[in-house]
Amino acid sequence: MNQQMDGENMQADFRRIAVLGAGSWGTTFAKVLGDAALARGDHAAHVTVWARRAEAAEEINGEHTNVRYLPDIALPRNVSATVDAAEALQGAALVILAIPAQSLREQLREVSSAVEPGAVVVSLMKGLERGTDARMSEVIMQELAIAPEHLAVVSGPNLALEIAREEPTASVVAAADESVATAVAQAASAPYFRPYTNTDVAGVELGGIVKNVIALAVGICDGMGMGDNTKASVITRGLAETTRLALSLGGRLETMAGLSGLGDLVATCSSPLSRNRTAGRLLGEGRTRDQVAEAMTQTAEGVKSAPAVLHLAAQRGIEMPITEAVVAVLEGQITPEQMGARLLGRDLKSERPAKETH
Numbered sequence: 001m002n003q004q005m006d007g008e009n010m011q012a013d014f015r016r017i018a019v020l021g022a023g024s025w026g027t028t029f030a031k032v033l034g035d036a037a038l039a040r041g042d043h044a045a046h047v048t049v050w051a052r053r054a055e056a057a058e059e060i061n062g063e064h065t066n067v068r069y070l071p072d073i074a075l076p077r078n079v080s081a082t083v084d085a086a087e088a089l090q091g092a093a094l095v096i097l098a099i100p101a102q103s104l105r106e107q108l109r110e111v112s113s114a115v116e117p118g119a120v121v122v123s124l125m126k127g128l129e130r131g132t133d134a135r136m137s138e139v140i141m142q143e144l145a146i147a148p149e150h151l152a153v154v155s156g157p158n159l160a161l162e163i164a165r166e167e168p169t170a171s172v173v174a175a176a177d178e179s180v181a182t183a184v185a186q187a188a189s190a191p192y193f194r195p196y197t198n199t200d201v202a203g204v205e206l207g208g209i210v211k212n213v214i215a216l217a218v219g220i221c222d223g224m225g226m227g228d229n230t231k232a233s234v235i236t237r238g239l240a241e242t243t244r245l246a247l248s249l250g251g252r253l254e255t256m257a258g259l260s261g262l263g264d265l266v267a268t269c270s271s272p273l274s275r276n277r278t279a280g281r282l283l284g285e286g287r288t289r290d291q292v293a294e295a296m297t298q299t300a301e302g303v304k305s306a307p308a309v310l311h312l313a314a315q316r317g318i319e320m321p322i323t324e325a326v327v328a329v330l331e332g333q334i335t336p337e338q339m340g341a342r343l344l345g346r347d348l349k350s351e352r353p354a355k356e357t358h
């Protein structure tokens with residue numbers, strides 16, 4: 001993309017949009033983009049969703065629904081679907097990725113030659129790659145060989161079904177280049193969806209990744225029948241450990257207090273719609289990780305990302321006791337009951353050590 005372009009010209013360029021992934025968030029975000037175009041009177045814009053399953057693509061094209069993920073939701077007419085990724089990507093200046101984190105790299109390798117040169121690529125994902133500890137923006141830059149200024153991430157308190165129901169929601173679009181963040185925010189600005197911009201890509205991404213692990217911890221508490229004091233304690237100390245990790249990787253403190261930090265943490269840890277909190281609840285009720293995986297029909301990124309988060313933190317010398325306890329429960333090393341004892345038995349310390357304040 002011509003870097004001289006301002007946000008308005010980029011938006012004109014965003015008339016053909018590809019969304020890869022027809023799960024709950026990919027389909028919902030396609031609806032947001034379609035509704036956003038209609039709201040600004042742009043009847044030429046079109047969103048093409050790439051779906052793996054032919055039935056999903058046929059349903060989106062024929063019925064304008066995707067009931068498996070979004071029951072009772074009608075998609076706008078400017079959203080269609082295909083099982084051919086190259087067809088979705090043809091001419092698309094804006095490419096949105098909503099594929100489970102552990103599959104992203106493999107999937108990008110299959111489609112990279114079809115991504116238009118200069119396209120802006122947006123990650124909706126909230127996971128860390130196992131084996132490399134790479135954030136999704138890093139995987140995208142490696143596999144698509146795009147420059148950092150052509151990349152954006154979207155994250156915030158964004159439970160897909162609530163947004164698909166058009167319940168008012170705010171979010172964050174982060175990009176190293178503010179004008180790219182602005183252009184993506186304009187393209188995704190629907191009557192019920194308000195994106196703010198940020199240039200702290202690492203901080204925004206890390207907030208989304210780690211809150212899934214903290215939501216597992218809150219779910220475990222729920223499954224054991226714990227009340228709100230316990231859960232608020234886990235949420236707040238969860239934010240403290242998320243912040244430590246994010247700051248060590250160049251994230252900013254203000255980001256952690258914003259929509260993609262505190263906002264997403266609160267939404268996910270409070271909502272019965274959260275897959276991560278649900279997975280945690282099942283663990284807290286005594287199921288094993290394999291039994292939880294069998295029971296879940298949608299992606300709960302925290303289950304697979306938690307060990308990578310812990311590994312990344314260890315590399316940076318960052319203490320993440322809640323994440324460590326969640327990993328130990330997932331791996332069957334401790335029971336949910338032992339998790340509480342382990343967290344409460346730690347050495348006493350200041351709530352706000354000096355090194356966290358800068």
Ligand SMILES: NC(=O)C1=CN([C@@H]2O[C@H](COP(=O)(O)OP(=O)(O)OC[C@H]3O[C@@H](n4cnc5c(N)ncnc54)[C@H](O)[C@@H]3O)[C@@H](O)[C@H]2O)C=CC1
Binds near residue numbers: 098101125161298
């Ligand atoms: N659902 C939500 O409320 C939100 C989800 N996210 C994030 O969005 C990402 C996607 O999540 P969802 O759409 O919710 O997941 P989902 O489980 O609803 O759907 C995942 C989609 O990816 C496809 N898929 C699965 N394995 C694949 C593979 N190997 N290659 C290609 N496609 C594959 C599935 O067929 C499905 O269409 C995750 O990182 C999640 O953390 C972020 C914000 C909100």
Ligand SMILES: O=C(CO)COP(=O)(O)O
Binds near residue numbers: 273
């Ligand atoms: O990221 C989300 C809300 O912001 C969705 O959370 P779950 O993946 O736990 O459902």
